[in-house]
Amino acid sequence: MSLVQYSDSESESESRELPPCKKSRHDPKPGSSLPPLPAAFHDLYASSTRVSVQDDPSLHGGRKRAIPHVEGNWPTHLYLEWYPAKEDLSLLTELILHAETSLDQNAPSVHSLLHSDLGAQLPLHISLSRPVVLRTEQRAPFTELLQKAIHVSHISPFEILPDTLDWASNYDETRWFLVLRVQKPAHDGLNGLLNLSNTALARFDQPPLYAASSHKHSQNRALSRGDKGSTLLEDYSNCFHISLAWSLSRPTAKDRERVAAIDLRALRERRITFDSVKAKIGNNVVSIPLEKEF
Numbered sequence: 001m002s003l004v005q006y007s008d009s010e011s012e013s014e015s016r017e018l019p020p021c022k023k024s025r026h027d028p029k030p031g032s033s034l035p036p037l038p039a040a041f042h043d044l045y046a047s048s049t050r051v052s053v054q055d056d057p058s059l060h061g062g063r064k065r066a067i068p069h070v071e072g073n074w075p076t077h078l079y080l081e082w083y084p085a086k087e088d089l090s091l092l093t094e095l096i097l098h099a100e101t102s103l104d105q106n107a108p109s110v111h112s113l114l115h116s117d118l119g120a121q122l123p124l125h126i127s128l129s130r131p132v133v134l135r136t137e138q139r140a141p142f143t144e145l146l147q148k149a150i151h152v153s154h155i156s157p158f159e160i161l162p163d164t165l166d167w168a169s170n171y172d173e174t175r176w177f178l179v180l181r182v183q184k185p186a187h188d189g190l191n192g193l194l195n196l197s198n199t200a201l202a203r204f205d206q207p208p209l210y211a212a213s214s215h216k217h218s219q220n221r222a223l224s225r226g227d228k229g230s231t232l233l234e235d236y237s238n239c240f241h242i243s244l245a246w247s248l249s250r251p252t253a254k255d256r257e258r259v260a261a262i263d264l265r266a267l268r269e270r271r272i273t274f275d276s277v278k279a280k281i282g283n284n285v286v287s288i289p290l291e292k293e294f
Contacts, residue, residue: 021210021236021238021239070133072135072136073133073134073135074133074134074135074136074138074139074281074282075131075132075133075281075282076129076131076132076133076134076142076206076279076280076281076282077127077129077131077132077279077280078127078128078129078146078197078201078277078278078279078280079125079126079127079128079129079277079278079280080125080126080128080193080274080276080277080278081123081124081125081274081276081278082123082124082125082126082242082272082274083121083123083124084114084121084124087270088267088270089114089121091266091267091270092114092180092244092267093112093114095165095180095244095262095264095267096110096112096114096178096244096245098262099165099178099245099259099262100245102255102258102259102262103247103249103251103255103258104252104254104255107247107249107251107255108247108248108249109247110178110245110246110247111245111246111247112244112245113243113244113245113246114244114245124242124243124244125242125243125278126160126182126190126240126241126242126274127209128193128194128197128209128277129197129198129201129206129209130206130207130208130209132201132206132207133206134204134206134281138204139281139282142200142203142204142281143279143281143286145200145203146196146197146200146277146279146288147286147288149196149199149200150193150196150277150288150290151291153192153196154291155187155189155192155193155196155290155291156187156189156290156291156292157273157274157275157290157292158185158186158187158189158273158274158290159185159186159271159272159273159274160182160183160185160190160271160272160274161182161183161268161270161271161272162180162181162182162183162242162264162267162268162270162272163180163181163182163183163264163268164180164181164260164264165178165179165180165181165259165260165262165264166178166179166181166241166256166259166260167179167251167255167256167259168241169250173250174248175246175247175248176246176247176248176249176250176251177243177244177245177246177247178243178244178245178246178247178259179241179242179243179244180241180242180243180244180267181238181240181241182240182241182242182272183237184235184237188233188235188237189274189290190236190237190240191233191234191235191236191237192233193277194209194210194211194236194240195211195233197209197277198210198211210236210239211234211236274290275289275290275292276288276289276290277290
């Protein structure tokens with residue numbers, strides 16, 4: 001399972017990548033009565049102000065930068081974005097509070113990913129890639145390749161339903177995340193987009209998310225032919241998730257059991273719609289729409 005909330009700086013990043021998938025104190029912020037902002041507005045202001053280019057965990061709640069700043073390198077992340085509505089935000093806030101109170105008494109605080117330190121609502125996401133790095137000259141061809149692949153795939157907008165709560169760590173086990181796992185959507189849109197993402201990244205020698213890198217050459221051939229790659233799809237439905245909060249503490253077995261037992265019936269009735277793929281390269285966010293059926 002993997003989990004990525006990625007930006008051009010680890011000081012801005014709220015989540016980190018988790019290991020390959022295995023089978024298997026915040027205050028609530030008041031909602032606004034104003035209408036939601038257009039999705040394109042969030043793309044223009046996807047990054048907060050950079051505090052430092054040096055790795056100073058004291059500036060970021062103990063988090064450490066995974067990808068250092070290097071001239072000519074562009075941190076890149078592919079994902080599906082979700083801005084929860086007011087009612088959903090309230091439900092998620094309650095879940096995080098419940099999860100925090102279920103931890104052992106001496107556990108460090110749980111940090112919500114729902115709002116920034118200044119109280120602004122933050123987007124949540126389902127990752128379609130690891131945090132990877134593109135060179136300056138690769139940005140445009142990669143974006144064009146991904147746009148074409150998504151267009152010819154004919155993957156339509158789809159809905160997902162929340163499923164279960166869980167705790168999961170990053171690769172280095174330096175942070176643990178409260179994650180909301182999701183049910184497999186109709187027409188398998190998540191696996192389809194993951195395959196396209198892994199295939200496009202493999203063309204630029206970047207590692208896949210979840211999938212084994214041994215599939216790189218066959219994926220490249222499929223992409224060059226414009227195939228949808230249906231015969232290459234593997235089912236990683238148990239890996240997809242939305243990160244809600246993070247902690248520096250390893251949850252105990254009892255912590256995980258308590259979180260898994262939290263009642264999610266109200267949240268499971270909420271449908272989350274995705275109609276585009278986001279490609280964040282440095283501070284620039286490109287929104288690639290999914291093709292609507294007529």
